[in-house]
Amino acid sequence: MRILFFREEIVKTGQIKSIVLLLVLLIVSVVPNAEAAIKPNALTITPSIAGHVFEGNEGLENSAEYGLGFGYNFNKHWAAELTSTYSEVDVENTVNDEVQVYGLRLDALYHFLPDEEIVPYFVVGGGGLAYDVDNLSSRSGDHDLFTNYGFGLKFFFDDRTALRLDARHFTRFVDDNESGDDQSNVYQNLVVSAGLNFQIGGGEPASERMFDYDDDGIVDSRDRCPDTPPGYAVDGHGCSLDSDRDGVIDALDDCPNTSYGVEVDNEGCPVVIDSDGDGVADESDDCPDTPAGFEVDERGCSSEQANLLLRAADDFEEIKIAGTDAAAEIEALAEVETLDLGIEFAPNSTSIRSQYRADLEQAAAFAAAHPGVKLMVEGHTDSLGSGSLNQSLSQKRADTVRWTLVSEYGVNRNRIVAEGLGESQPIADNGTKEGRARNRRVLIRVVEP
Structure with a gap:
């Protein structure tokens, strides 16, 4: 009976390896798409199938696992994904016992080469598993927590669709009621999965020529002033406007309508020259030599002068x-x-x-x-x-x-x-x-x- 069990386990493990090998051959046979890339701000949907390899002393047979993930690309490198899984796992050394396993995990992904046709990524996250056991009341209602990490590839067919393959190491923390005092309560699992990744919405991949570092609406390749502060109005060359051409940009100009050619101060206002100190600038003073102490009119003249x-x-x-x-x-x-x-x-x-x-x-x-x-x-x-x-x-x-x-x-x-x-x-x-x-x-x- 023990020999028959090991033969069945070897057969199931061999089936999982065959599935993985078939997926690898499928990836290699696909022609890359030159316009593929991770799209910032895109939503993603990933249906997948996986092979779950349990640790030998868990008493669970290796099985297929089905998943559906929903994600969001924060930018071209970082993304988050929420995935639900389902599998039916046979209990070793039993005939009719089958465990239905429901999983939910939240992962963070980092894409290494987001503008390439084949995008490698690193994934790390955690979640939980819930068990529904048929005809085995002693295991009913069990819940486990786990962490996982791994690496994967996204192989793009076009700019919206990619074949996805990853391998992960799971560490599962089992409730003591399940494992018993004579068994470990931490198990190490391996999950190898494949799926289709669909990107919905998001920005188009930007080339170097389309970058706008200062966000002024003028791309860097045409921007003569690439460091314009936020909120400043710019001209067609990306430089801050100076409407009165006095050398002080409009955003800092307290006198934006100064006549052309008039000398101005750092605030863009005319430099006031009042030679006789009567409060009327020389350029408007009809009596520029008024002695100190005399009251003057708007022309800079006193009544005595008139x-x-x-x-x-x-x-x-x-x-x-x-x-x-x-x-x-x-x-x-x-x-x-x-x-x-x-x-x-x-x-x-x-x-x-x-x-x-x-x-x-x-x-x-x-x-x-x-x-x-x-x-x-x-x-x-x-x-x-x-x-x-x-x-x-x-x-x-x-x-x-x-x-x-x-x-x-x-x-x-x-x-x-x-x-x-x-x-x-x-x-x-x-x-x-x-x-x-x-x-x-x-x-x-x-x-x-």
């Missing part, structure tokens, strides 16, 4: 001096060639404080006392600071006094000029605080009699 321009057009001069003794003061100044104004400036300042209003009116009276002749306003500083800085500061102070006489007191601008002399002509000791205050001064004098 009146001055009207008066200067016909060379008309009307000096305005307040007070009842103005005439006497003008008469007294007629014999004076140089008037040292009592205006003192704060360090590094060009502003005239309100306390020196009387000095300005005296300067206006001096101008009235010398009608029709050229006048000069001289600015002076102390010796603190560099010579070049003091020269510039003295010029600004002289300009401020000149402009005040023109704009507020009506002196004709065409006959009064301003000159800064810096620290070159001190009238007091620059080594003392009081001396430096006296040296920060302005005077007005006659240039031409």
